[in-house]
């Protein structure tokens with residue numbers, strides 16, 4: 481309580497801060513391809529008050545060209561992690 485929030489819709493301004501040790505990725509719902517979220521590009525294009533759901537609609541998968549993606553917050557691997 482105390483601080484009033486205009487609404488509860490997550491906006492691009494939220495993505496500009498990423499918790500330490502995490503990375504924001506966009507995951508394609510069609511093929512599972514993942515790429516780092518181009519937060520700066522999205523903010524430049526839509527403004528930081530744009531709802532993240534709307535911004536996601538404008539992303540297109542590099543692999544299958546679908547535009548259905550979801551944002552994920554993924555913990556960064558330790559140096560030498562083999563997943564990458």
Ligand SMILES: [Zn+2]
Pocket residue numbers: 508509510511512513541542543544545546
């Ligand atoms: Zn895809």
